[in-house]
Amino acid sequence: MGHIRLQDIRKSFGGLDVLKGIDLEINEGEFVVFVGPSGCGKSTLLRQISGLDRPSAGRIEIDGRDVTTVGAADRGLAMVFQSYALYPHMTVHDNLAFGLQNNKMPKAEIASRVAEAARMLEIGHLLNRRPAQLSGGQRQRVAIGRAIVRDPTAFLLDEPLSNLDAELRVSMRAELAALHDRLKATMIYVTHDQIEAMTLADRIVVLRGGQIEQVATPMELFNRPANRFVAGFIGAPS
Ligand code: ADP
Ligand code: MG
Numbered sequence: 001m002g003h004i005r006l007q008d009i010r011k012s013f014g015g016l017d018v019l020k021g022i023d024l025e026i027n028e029g030e031f032v033v034f035v036g037p038s039g040c041g042k043s044t045l046l047r048q049i050s051g052l053d054r055p056s057a058g059r060i061e062i063d064g065r066d067v068t069t070v071g072a073a074d075r076g077l078a079m080v081f082q083s084y085a086l087y088p089h090m091t092v093h094d095n096l097a098f099g100l101q102n103n104k105m106p107k108a109e110i111a112s113r114v115a116e117a118a119r120m121l122e123i124g125h126l127l128n129r130r131p132a133q134l135s136g137g138q139r140q141r142v143a144i145g146r147a148i149v150r151d152p153t154a155f156l157l158d159e160p161l162s163n164l165d166a167e168l169r170v171s172m173r174a175e176l177a178a179l180h181d182r183l184k185a186t187m188i189y190v191t192h193d194q195i196e197a198m199t200l201a202d203r204i205v206v207l208r209g210g211q212i213e214q215v216a217t218p219m220e221l222f223n224r225p226a227n228r229f230v231a232g233f234i235g236a237p238s
Pocket of ligand 2: 044
């Protein structure tokens with residue numbers, strides 16, 4: 001589960017062509033990182049995959065099912081944003097449980113999923129706090145927890161660590177890698193941080209101006225960049 005296929009994805013806003021034909025296949029359990037300069041279409045591409053937005057053209061398949069016109073709630077994916085997007089008036093517990101209550105899941109199942117996510121992310125002692133009473137790192141853990149409780153086939157993460165200070169970013173990076181090992185779920189991760197991309201990715205997708213410049217493992221990308229742009233972006237000698 002968590003096999004994602006993008007065929008010729010295009011997205012325009014008015015006269016602006018933001019995605020210009022993206023073809024990509026993401027394997028089950030793969031950690032794929034989208035990198036590229038600001039404005040190249042990373043978030044837009046993630047929004048098309050998540051179902052928060054619809055492409056102007058192209059086809060999206062998840063586990064063989066055409067989901068191009070399927071809404072976000074029915075794609076079995078979970079999104080994590082840079083801005084956390086927690087409900088400020090709810091406790092951490094309720095932030096974690098909220099989406100599940102909407103799904104009419106049995107109470108015991110909700111309780112066990114919340115407890116498991118809280119344990120995994122070491123936020124069990126914070127369950128009665130509200131977001132305003134948390135540090136940035138703790139808020140980001142809650143945001144990730146809210147994705148985990150949904151047991152998605154894939155996680156879509158849009159620059160989830162970019163609001164954290166450098167030290168915390170490094171430790172959270174390691175935690176995300178450990179989480180991926182453990183959950184075995186597909187992860188699609190957007191960042192403009194090359195080091196983050198190189199350390200986390202099974203494969204890196206380099207985007208530029210709404211197109212894919214190269215898809216490769218970190219080692220391949222470093223050793224054999226397809227062009228000067230990729231070489232410059234990844235920081236390898238060209
Ligand atoms: P990135 O995440 O790589 O920084 P984005 O995907 O956010 O880039 O944006 C790519 C381009 O699409 C930018 O030029 C941005 O202004 C434009 N864009 C994104 N969303 C919209 C929208 N809803 N309406 C108009 N333009 C948009
Ligand atoms: Mg973005």
